[in-house]
Amino acid sequence: MISKTLSLSLAGAAALLLSASPAVAQHGGDHGTMTQRADSAAAKAGIAEGTVKNGVRTVEMQVTEDGFVPSKIKAQKGEKLRLVITRKTDRTCAKEIVIQDAGVNQPLPLDKAVTVEVTPKKSGELKYACGMGHITGVVFIP
Ligand SMILES: [Cu+2]
Numbered sequence: 001m002i003s004k005t006l007s008l009s010l011a012g013a014a015a016l017l018l019s020a021s022p023a024v025a026q027h028g029g030d031h032g033t034m035t036q037r038a039d040s041a042a043a044k045a046g047i048a049e050g051t052v053k054n055g056v057r058t059v060e061m062q063v064t065e066d067g068f069v070p071s072k073i074k075a076q077k078g079e080k081l082r083l084v085i086t087r088k089t090d091r092t093c094a095k096e097i098v099i100q101d102a103g104v105n106q107p108l109p110l111d112k113a114v115t116v117e118v119t120p121k122k123s124g125e126l127k128y129a130c131g132m133g134h135i136t137g138v139v140f141i142p
Pocket of ligand 1: 093094130131134
């Protein structure tokens, strides 16, 4: 909607990140290390930060054959994060997005933008996933 170029470049970045991502996601305990890793990864590979307007951070997301694109997002504690998600393929099992820690379980119709809003209440990571939990992404909250 806003920028096809942005979506495409994020898709490329996410694809590059796929092999490297699980290690970062598993380190819930060490916030200092986690933040540093998230920041350096952002610098290298462009963790999506979306755009902030009127105190709301909006990130456009797609579900493609690479999974959730972007699969890494940086948001802020206490700031509303609005995900505008469009599922572009029937060829994955990600037909919904589940953000367990935020009580979200949102079906994703094909080719239709769906909005999910969460406001992170604490620093750390908010994981998002398909219903079975094997296609995943992470929101980093410094
Ligand atoms: Cu799945």
